[in-house]
Amino acid sequence: MIAIDVLYLVDRLEALLNKGWRVPMSAKTMIDEDEFLDIVDQMRIAFPEEIKQAKKIVQERERIVAQAQEEAKHIIETAKEDAARLTNDHAIVKTAQAQAAQIERQAQAEAAARERGADQYATQLLKDLHARLEQFAQQIAQMQTQVYNGLNVLQEPPPADAPPPRENS
Numbered sequence: 001m002i003a004i005d006v007l008y009l010v011d012r013l014e015a016l017l018n019k020g021w022r023v024p025m026s027a028k029t030m031i032d033e034d035e036f037l038d039i040v041d042q043m044r045i046a047f048p049e050e051i052k053q054a055k056k057i058v059q060e061r062e063r064i065v066a067q068a069q070e071e072a073k074h075i076i077e078t079a080k081e082d083a084a085r086l087t088n089d090h091a092i093v094k095t096a097q098a099q100a101a102q103i104e105r106q107a108q109a110e111a112a113a114r115e116r117g118a119d120q121y122a123t124q125l126l127k128d129l130h131a132r133l134e135q136f137a138q139q140i141a142q143m144q145t146q147v148y149n150g151l152n153v154l155q156e157p158p159p160a161d162a163p164p165p166r167e168n169s
Helices: 006-018 033-085 090-155
Strands: none
Touching (some): 006 033, 006 090, 033 090
8 A cells, every 4th residue: 555645635635625616795715625525534544544554653762762772781781791700809809890890880871872862753753743633633624614604505405586506507
């Protein structure tokens, strides 16, 4: 299945509205209902794709955090191994323990920094997606109102003193 860009569909809705027919003596516009509904159906398909992308971002964040934790464990294990090799002399042991603790703190700080960065990245992307979805919802609501108003205008009976509609030949 080809991914459909939601912004493209919104542009199509706008183009559909722009090529609609103006209802005389009103601010109403008539549009092709079938084409409008076709675009709305395509949007219903595209929105889940946007949500899938957001889930992928969250999964990527979790993978990055897990990788950072794994790297921190590896660094800690390496530091412990280095410390174990340096147990010959008491001064060397103390130095190794201090270095191991320093490396462990540094690894934990790096892991925490990566996790914060991944959280910020995922949060920003989800906020952006949320804003886009709200914008699309507002645009669709406006277009639905215009379609509803256009249908109402078309369904209103003509005034009794109005001349019969002319047929174009």
